[in-house]
Amino acid sequence: MSIAFDLARVSAGFADPTCESQQVFRKLMDAMARPGTLHDLSVAPDAPMGLDRAAGAVALTLFDFETTVWLDPALRTEAVEGWLRFHCGAPFVADPQQAAFAVVTDLAAAPALSAFNAGDAKYPDRSTTLVIQLPSLETGPPATLTGPGIKSKATLSLDGLRPDFWAEVQDNHARFQFGVDLIFVAGDRLTALPRSTRVVPEGD
Amino acid sequence: MTAGTNEPERYYNYAYLDEQTKRMIRRAILKALAIPGYQAPFGSREMPVPYGWGTGGIQLTAAIIGPDDVYKCIDQGADDTTNAVSIRKFFAQVADVATTEDTAAATIIQTRHRIPEQGLKEGQVLVFQVPQPEPLRGLEARETETRAMHAYEEYGLQYVSLYESVATYGRIASTVGYPTMIDERYLMSPSPIPKFDNPKLDDNPAILLFGAGREKRIYAVPPYTRVRSLDFDDYPFETQTWEEDCALCGATESYLDEVVLDDSGERMFVCSDSSFCGDRRAAGHAGSMAGHQLASLDKEPA
Numbered sequence: 001m002s003i004a005f006d007l008a009r010v011s012a013g014f015a016d017p018t019c020e021s022q023q024v025f026r027k028l029m030d031a032m033a034r035p036g037t038l039h040d041l042s043v044a045p046d047a048p049m050g051l052d053r054a055a056g057a058v059a060l061t062l063f064d065f066e067t068t069v070w071l072d073p074a075l076r077t078e079a080v081e082g083w084l085r086f087h088c089g090a091p092f093v094a095d096p097q098q099a100a101f102a103v104v105t106d107l108a109a110a111p112a113l114s115a116f117n118a119g120d121a122k123y124p125d126r127s128t129t130l131v132i133q134l135p136s137l138e139t140g141p142p143a144t145l146t147g148p149g150i151k152s153k154a155t156l157s158l159d160g161l162r163p164d165f166w167a168e169v170q171d172n173h174a175r176f177q178f179g180v181d182l183i184f185v186a187g188d189r190l191t192a193l194p195r196s197t198r199v200v201p202e203g204d
Numbered sequence: 205m206t207a208g209t210n211e212p213e214r215y216y217n218y219a220y221l222d223e224q225t226k227r228m229i230r231r232a233i234l235k236a237l238a239i240p241g242y243q244a245p246f247g248s249r250e251m252p253v254p255y256g257w258g259t260g261g262i263q264l265t266a267a268i269i270g271p272d273d274v275y276k277c278i279d280q281g282a283d284d285t286t287n288a289v290s291i292r293k294f295f296a297q298v299a300d301v302a303t304t305e306d307t308a309a310a311t312i313i314q315t316r317h318r319i320p321e322q323g324l325k326e327g328q329v330l331v332f333q334v335p336q337p338e339p340l341r342g343l344e345a346r347e348t349e350t351r352a353m354h355a356y357e358e359y360g361l362q363y364v365s366l367y368e369s370v371a372t373y374g375r376i377a378s379t380v381g382y383p384t385m386i387d388e389r390y391l392m393s394p395s396p397i398p399k400f401d402n403p404k405l406d407d408n409p410a411i412l413l414f415g416a417g418r419e420k421r422i423y424a425v426p427p428y429t430r431v432r433s434l435d436f437d438d439y440p441f442e443t444q445t446w447e448e449d450c451a452l453c454g455a456t457e458s459y460l461d462e463v464v465l466d467d468s469g470e471r472m473f474v475c476s477d478s479s480f481c482g483d484r485r486a487a488g489h490a491g492s493m494a495g496h497q498l499a500s501l502d503k504e505p506a
Contacts, residue, residue, distance in 0.1 A: 018218045022270045025230050029268065030327075032237045033411045033426040062234075064227050121355040125235035125244040148240045148387050149426035151409075177355075177389065181238040194238030196387065196426075 005082065013045050013060050013087040024061040028183070031192035036145045036154040038137055041188050048079040050105060054185035055133050056083075062129075063088035063101060070099035070116075070128075074106045096128065105133040107161065113168045118178040127195075128180045134160040137186045147173075147197040156191065156199075158184055166201045173198055219266040219299040225249055229267035229422070233413065236424035241386025242354070243337050248420040258291060259417025261314045261333035265295060268329065268413075269312060275301045276310035281318035281459065281476035288316075305479045317380075319401040321458050321480040324410035326427065332395040334416040337423060339383045339393040359391050362434065370439050379444065385432045386425060394431075400443045400459045405431040448473040453484035454491035 014020040020043040027039040047056025063069055069090045071080065084090055093099055096116045104110045110132075119127030134140075140159030143166060146152075172179045172195055179195030193199070217223065225247070232246040251259040269275065275295050279288040283305040291314060292303050304310050307320040314331040324330060340350045343361050353359065362383055369377045376382075382399035386392045394405055395414055405412065405425060412425040425431060435441035449456050451472040458480060460473040472493055475481035485494065 018223060019270070021223070021227075022219075022268075026268060026270065029230070029233060029237070029411070032234050033424075034326075062227060062231055064224055066224075066228065067231070122351040123245075124239050124242060125232070127235075129234070148429040149237070151428040177239055177242065181234070196238060196240060 005086070007086070009079070010082050010086045011046055011048055011079075013083075014043070014057075015045075017060070019043075020057075021061045024057045027190065028058065028061065028192070031183070031190055032149075032181070032194055034149045034154075035147065035193050035197040036150065036156040036191060038189055038191050041190065044188055048077075048083045050075055050077065050080055051083075051103070052133050052185055053188050054190045055103060055105075055131055058131050058183060058185060058190065059084060059101075059103065060087055063090040065089040065091070067100040068093045068098050070094070070096050070102040072102075072104045072106055072110050074109075075103055099128045102128050102130045103133070104130055107132055107134070107165070113172050113180055116180045118172075118175065118180060121177070124177040124179070127178070129183060130180055131183045131185060134158055134184055134186045136160070137184055137189055137191055141202060143199050143201045145193070145197050145199055149194075150197070156193075158191075159186075166199055169193065169199050216298055219269050219295070220252075221249065221263065221266045225263075226267045229263055232422045233264070233267065233424065236413070236422050237411070237426050239390070240425055240429050241384075241390030241392040241423060243421040243423045245420055246422050248417045251417065252294075253290075255418035256335060257287060258314070258316060258333040260415030260419075260422075261316070261331045261417075262291060262294070262415075263417060264331045264413050264415040264422065265312060265314050266299070268331075269295060269299045269301060271300050273299075273301045273311045274309055275299075275303050275312050275314070276305060276307065276479075277303075277314045278318060278320070278477075278479075279316045280461070281320070281480075282478040284478055305482075307479050317396050317398075318459070318476060319397055319404045321455075321475070321477045322483075323404075324408055326409045328410040330408075330410050330412050332397075332412065332414040334393070334395040334414045334421075335418070336381075337393055337414065337416040337419050337421040339381070339391050354390060357389065359385075362391060366434060366436070370436070376435065376439055376441070382441075383434050385434060387430050388432070391434075392423065392425075392431075398444060398459060399433065399441075402431070402433045402441070403443065407431075446473060449491055450475045450481060450484075451491045451493035453481045453489045453494070455481065455484055455489070 044053035044057040116128035136159040140157045142155045142157045145154040182193040232244045236244045277288045277292040279285040307322040312329045316333045380396045414423045433441040458475045461476045464471050
């Protein structure tokens with residue numbers, strides 16, 4: 001069996017992994033601490049075809065041999081898997097229940113949020129964090145956010161969500177302490193919605 | 205404010221911890237923020253100081269700090285205590301960060317047992333050093349049981365404990381590590397801060413991170429989160445008050461330390477927050493012993 005791995009076909013990761021992953025993490029931490037805030041990544045790698053730069057930056061910052069990663073079918077290409085395997089060494093899993101992280105680029109075709117791991121009653125941190133790539137974080141219909149990290153209320157206008165996605169997010173919030181946590185990426189930008197955030201789409 | 209300039213002398217990775225350890229801690233921080241007040245386990249590493257000297261806080265700081273940060277470290281409110289000075293020097297050396305004693309200028313403030321008097325602002329991170337992250341540990345020794353109590357929101361025992369305190373002392377006698385409820389879900393130890401500081405946890409604009417190195421737990425309170433100190437309708441939560449003012453700056457609203465001055469019992473009360481007190485004195489405020497050269501110490505012993 002050949003396991004030859006052509007390094008020439010693996011694109012570069014962070015130029016300075018220590019410094020750049022720290023900068024990306026601080027934006028991620030701020031996004032998770034203040035749900036719905038948008039963050040520009042000044043440093044992001046040129047991720048392989050199919051992954052936006054912000055998605056690649058999140059992967060390089062958080063994934064490693066300790067984290068199981070679920071990729072949606074659109075990402076199961078040699079270019080993406082090879083890149084993540086080389087830079088992160090993360091094991092891939094086919095079962096969403098087994099995933100510490102899931103990367104979704106085709107939300108319409110992805111499994112329901114409830115198909116991913118919602119954590120354990122005593123260890124709700126052992127749940128899946130989804131990285132969901134969208135066309136834009138600002139041009140969609142607005143939704144109102146309340147909860148920890150939000151002073152009174154915030155508005156988030158994600159574009160490219162599937163029908164009834166907000167209902168899934170509401171169900172995810174309703175079973176707190178269980179639940180998955182969501183990181184949304186588009187281009188060089190990211191935002192986050194932890195399970196603690198209550199979301200009401202405008203018009204509801 | 206001084207910038208670290210000792211790059212050639214760095215024999216460790218940036219910010220001391222290796223990159224895989226930082227990733228592991230960073231993942232725990234994100235989950236801790238997503239589940240406010242929940243104690244997320246993490247793989248605590250051996251640090252170059254013993255447990256009990258702030259290893260949890262140091263690991264949190266090491267995982268989040270970058271060269272653009274301005275770092276402040278306080279111990280019991282003071283910037284000039286041994287542990288605070290050592291930890292501040294540590295990060296100036298291994299993380300090339302600027303350090304400060306000015307609360308407003310800092311981006312990361314690591315603290316043991318206090319929250320600064322000056323209000324924090326958005327963008328700041330307050331890192332607490334935590335000896336015992338489990339608020340229920342004094343009531344239930346088994347981790348398996350306290351885990352289940354948190355999982356099922358089974359906090360009756362904590363209220364019984366507060367009731368017993370009222371029955372014994374006529375008031376809720378707990379003064380440090382006073383138990384808090386985070387967003388009406390998780391019971392959380394605020395670390396051994398005086399209950400005077402508990403109201404500052406509520407609706408705070410800064411990110412509050414808690415690290416317990418020996419106990420291997422990280423927990424967090426995001427900004428603008430409801431933090432309620434437990435109490436009863438007829439025995440409401442109250443903070444400490446002092447009859448004295450700060451002897452150096454005259455502050456009436458700050459947390460005061462009692463300092464014994466001599467063998468005859470002379471004493472003074474002074475702000476525990478050294479930066480706050482210094483700023484007030486620089487602004488012209490003066491307490492009863494301002495400028496006092498501790499003259500009584502010069503007296504011949506009786």
